Amino acid sequence: MNPGVALAAVAVVSLATAAIGFYGLRISRTTGDFYVASRTVRPWWNASAIGGEYLSAASFLGVAGLILLSGTDALWFPVGYTAGYLMLLLFVAAPLRRSGAYTIPDFTEARLDSKAVRKVTSLVVVLVGWLYIVPQLHGAALTIRITTGLPSWAGSVAVVVVVCLTVVSGGMRSITFVQAFQYWLKLTALALPILFIIFYLAGTGTPALAPPAANPTGAAPTGLYQNVSLLVALLFGTLGLPHVLVRFYTNPDGQSARRTTLIVLGLLSVFYLFPTAYGLVGRVFAPGLARAGQADAMVLLLPGELVGGVAGDLLSALVVAGAFAAFLSTTSGLVVSLAGVISQDVLGGGVGGFRLAAVLSAVVPLGFAFMTDSLALAGSVGLVFAFTASTVCPVLLLGIWWRGLTDVGAIAGMATGGLLCGGAMIAGAVSGAANIPVWLAQPAAWTVPAAFAVMVLVSRATARRVPGTMPRVMTRLHTPERPLATER
C-alpha cells in the first residue's frame, strides 16, 4: 500500500489523541452550568473508555490473525476477553469501587493492613504492566514495517514517544474522553472496511478460493486442556489488570460501576464480531495471507489484497489508524496507572516524580521490545493474562470475598503463582517452540489453582494474623452506598 497514506493516518490519530487530551477539558463553564460541570461521568462514557483502554493490539490484530491460522479454536480468545468482564461484574467491580482504594496496591494494603503486601503487590503490578506493554510495541513495530516499509523500531519508538509526551505534558487529564474516543475509533476503523469488503465481494461475485473449514497452515487443532487453560487465564486475568481497574474509580458508586461493566460487556461483544469477520473472510478469500509470523498483519493487508487501488489504500489507512489507536490507548492507560504506582511506592509521590515514573514505565518495555522479537500477539497477551491470573487475581478475589486472608498468605500465594507461571514461561522459552509440552505452553490451568491453594492454606496456618481492621474493611466493601437522596 501507499506508505504516505499510512503515515498520514498514524499522524492524524496521534494528533487527535493529544488534542482531545489537552482540550477535552478546556471548555470552561460559568456558574449557571455548575450542575452540568459537576456531574459525574455517565456509565456509557465510562464503558466506552474502558473498552478503548482494554482493546489492545491483541484484540485488534492478533485475534483475526489467529482465526486465519487456526480457525474456530481461536474464537476462545474473544470469548475469554469478553467473559472476563462477566467475572469482573460479578465479583470485583462494585466492592472494589466502594473500597476507596485507588490502585491495587492501595487496596491490598488497606485490606490486609500491611506494608509488605503493598510492596509485593506493587512489584507484581509493575511487572504485569511492563509485560503487557511489550506486545503493544511489537504490534506497532509490525504495523509500521508492513504498511510503510520503515524499520521495525520506528513503530515502537513512535508509540512510546507519543505516549510519553502526552502523559508527561499533562495531556491525559481528560483520559476518560480520550479513551472513549479511541473505542469508537477502533470500532469504526475495523467495522467500515470489513463491511465495505463484504459488500464489494458480494457485488463483484468474487469466487471463494478456499472453503471456510480449510486449514491453510496445517496446524494441529488445540486440545481440551489448552482451551480450558486459556479460558482460565483470560477469565481470571481480566480481574487483575491495573489499567482496567483504575477506570472504575470514575464511577460515583458501586451501582454505577456495575452498570458500566454491563455496558462494557455489550461493547466488547459488538467489537469482537469484526475481528472474527476478518479472520473468516481471510480464510475464504485470501488464504495466501496465512503465512506464519505474518498472520498478525492480516487485518492491515486484507483491504489492499481484496479491494486494491485508491479505495483499498484508504480502507487500509483507516485500519492503520484504528490499530494505532489500539496501541496508543492501551499503552497510555497502562503507563498512567503504572506511573501512579511507581511514583507512589518508589519515588515518594510528587508532581516531578509522576513524570519521571511515566517515562520509566514506557521506556523499560521499549527496551524489552527491542531485545525480543514479535510472535503471535494474541498468544503473548494470553501469557500476560495467565501471569495476572496467578498473582493479582487471587489476592483480589480472596481479599474481597474471604475474611480469613492474611498478609503472609497473600504474599506466599502471589510468590507461588508468580514463580510457577514465570518459571513456565521461561522453561517454555528455553526448551523451544517445537518440543514445548502443552502444560508449559498454557500454564494457567495449574498455576492459578496453585496460587489460590497456597494463599488459602498459608492464611489458615497464620490465622492469628488476620488484621483487626478486617471487619470494618469488609463491611465497607459489601455494604451498598446510601442513596443520594437521604445523604443531602
Next chain:
Amino acid sequence: MPDSPLLTAAAVAVIALAIAVVVGVGLKVLRSFRDLGTDAERATYKTLHAASEAGQHLRRGLNPAGAAKASRQLRTLLGCEALAITDTTGVLAWDGAAEDLKPRLMELAAGVLAGGRTAVLPAGAGQAPAGQAPAGQAATGPDGTGSRLAAVIAPVRAGTRVVGVVAAFAPSAGAGLVRATGEVADWVAVQVELAELDASRSLLMEAEVRALRAQISPHFIYNSLNAIASFINTDPARARDLVVEFADFTRYSFRRHGDFTTLAEELRCIDRYLLLERARFGERVQVSLRVAPEVLSTVIPFLSLQPLVENAVRHGLEAKEGPGHITITADDAGAFAQVTIEDDGVGMDPAQLRAVLAGHADGDHVGLRNVDARLRQVYGNEHGLVIDTAPGEGTLITMRVPKSQPGHDA
C-alpha cells in the same frame, strides 16, 4: 518459542533477580565476618539490641501479639527457662518451658497485681495444692518441669497503676535474677506508657479536627443571614428562594456523619454558597469552572473548598472596584487530585499571609488557616495549601489530595 518477547523478558527479569539475591547474600556474609569489638562491647550491643527489638513489639501497648514477640527477646535477655507477660486479666504471652504452670500463673500473680510488690516463689510453689490434684496429673505437665522451677514475679507499673506482671522462671531465684526481672518489668512499663502517649496523641488530633470543623459553619451562617436580610423588604420572593437555598446548605454542613465528603458534593455546596453571595454582589461575581470528571468522586475533608471560595469572594473581590472573576479547576494528577481556586482580586501580602497560616497573627483569613491545618493533619505536612499571591495580583490557591483514601468514608 525461543524468541517469544514475554519469555525473554521474563528470563531477563529472573536473571536480574538472581543476581540481586546473590549480591545481597554475599554482602550479608561479608558483614558477619567484620570485627565487632570486644566481648564487653558485644554483650552491650546484644542487650541493647534485644531491648530495642522488644520495645518495637510493645509500642502498641500490652497485647497478645506484641507481648508474644517481646517475651522471646526478654527471655534471652534474662537468660531464664521461661518468661511470661500478663495484663490484669490474663496471661498474654508465655515463652519457654514449663507451660504446665501457665493456667496457674494468674493465681500466683494475684498478690503482685494487688500489692504492686515483687514476689519470689521457691521451686515447687507453682504446684497445685496437694488436696486438689495429686502430683503427675493435670496441673503438672508430662515432663513435670514446673515443679523444679522457682519464679520471680515483678509488677509492670504505668504511672501509679499496676497494669500487668513480668514473670521469670529459673531453677533458682537468686538476687541477680530478682533485680534483673524488676528492671525488665520497669522497662516494659515505660514502653506501655509510650504506647498510651501515642494513643492520646491521636485522640488529640481527632479532637482538633472536630474543633476546626465546628469553627467554620457559624462564620458562614452569619454572612449568609446578612445577605438574605437585605432582600426581605425589597424582593420577598427572592429572599424566600434564598432561604430555601440556605436551608439546603445548612442541611449539608450540619450533617452529623463523617468528616469527609466527595468533591462533587462539595462543589454542590459551593454552588449554593455562590447563589447566596450573588444575591449580595449581583453581577460583580463571575465564576468559571473546569472540573475533570475523573476526580469528582475523590474524597476530601468536609467543607474544605467552600472556605477557600469564600476567601476568594471576601478578600479578593469585596475590596475591589468593578467585577471580579473566580476560576475553580479540579484536575487529575496521577495518584492525586489537584484543585485550584483563583481570583483576580486585591491579593495579599505574602509575609502577612505566612503569619496568619502559622497562627501568629489574627486576621480575616480564618478559613484559610483552618483548611490548611486540617489538610496537614489528615494528609501530612506536604499536603498543606499552596498559595501564590502578591498585593494587587490576585490569589491562586492550590490543594492536592491523594485519590486513594481507603480509610476515609465519604
